[in-house]
Amino acid sequence: MAGVTVIEVSDAADPRLDDFRDLTDADVRPDRRGVVIAEGANVVERLLSSPYPVLSVVGVRSRIEALAPALSVIDAPVYVVDKWLLSEVVGFRVTRGVLAAAARPAPVEVSQLVTTARRVAVLESLNDFENLGALFRNAAAFGVDAVLLDPQCADPLYRRSVRVSMGHVLRVPFAVLPGDWPASLSMVTGAGLRLLALTPAAGATPLREVIAPERWAVMLGAEGPGLSAAALAAADERVRIPMAAGVDSLNVATAAAVAFAHLA
Numbered sequence: 001m002a003g004v005t006v007i008e009v010s011d012a013a014d015p016r017l018d019d020f021r022d023l024t025d026a027d028v029r030p031d032r033r034g035v036v037i038a039e040g041a042n043v044v045e046r047l048l049s050s051p052y053p054v055l056s057v058v059g060v061r062s063r064i065e066a067l068a069p070a071l072s073v074i075d076a077p078v079y080v081v082d083k084w085l086l087s088e089v090v091g092f093r094v095t096r097g098v099l100a101a102a103a104r105p106a107p108v109e110v111s112q113l114v115t116t117a118r119r120v121a122v123l124e125s126l127n128d129f130e131n132l133g134a135l136f137r138n139a140a141a142f143g144v145d146a147v148l149l150d151p152q153c154a155d156p157l158y159r160r161s162v163r164v165s166m167g168h169v170l171r172v173p174f175a176v177l178p179g180d181w182p183a184s185l186s187m188v189t190g191a192g193l194r195l196l197a198l199t200p201a202a203g204a205t206p207l208r209e210v211i212a213p214e215r216w217a218v219m220l221g222a223e224g225p226g227l228s229a230a231a232l233a234a235a236d237e238r239v240r241i242p243m244a245a246g247v248d249s250l251n252v253a254t255a256a257a258v259a260f261a262h263l264a
Helices: 015-020 041-048 061-066 083-090 110-114 129-141 159-164 183-189 229-234 252-263
Strands: 006-008 035-039 054-059 078-080 098-103 119-124 146-149 174-176 194-198 216-221 237-240
Touching: 015 035, 015 054, 015 083, 015 098, 035 041, 035 159, 041 054, 041 098, 054 061, 054 083, 061 078, 110 146, 110 174, 110 183, 119 129, 119 183, 119 252, 129 146, 129 159, 129 252, 183 194, 183 229, 194 229, 194 252, 216 252
Parallel strands: 006 078, 054 078, 119 146, 119 216, 146 174, 194 216, 194 237
Antiparallel strands: 035 098, 054 098
């Protein structure tokens, strides 16, 4: 394979594949939190071009060949396996045919992001991996500069979040606000960002009437409970998305996309 040295692996127990082993429960295992897993050709390609240090790549030959140009510039082992062995190692049927593992970089400081960002998403208690991944994909699509999470949010770098984000979680900077939530929201407003709380509550300003500030931060809560009363109280303005009668809310990632698109 031009430009890429591949290593054939035929034993599912080979320790060189340990970063990819039993991924069905790896999202909640503390021993795996130092590794980021990308799944599928598009996501792997975004990982390869990201700042995340690649540890290894594994896949069936056809997928590895398709990724050869991107793989040729990395300094990490590339393993070729058959599809049955790959599924045995991972613990589920791998239809996308290729995965990559990378090391987590050092956490980004909140102050580093809010100083320069013009468009920010702030999340409270989002702990659904798929919703979190979809929200990051929407953030990338509408030019959001950074995502800030409260301490209760799920980790955006879990495998399912990375997959659903189509790898865009690897390109949108994020940071976790300090534990004194929601007092830590003062870091957002203190940096000059206007904090807009998205809520379906009556009395909130309809989104279509909001003129986008020069620098803004949209705050969203988990589906069901929404934003806490304390988080709402910390906002500069409460904003709602008008909906037809009988519909009280949107999926959080969808609501985020609507708000991002309007404000962008």
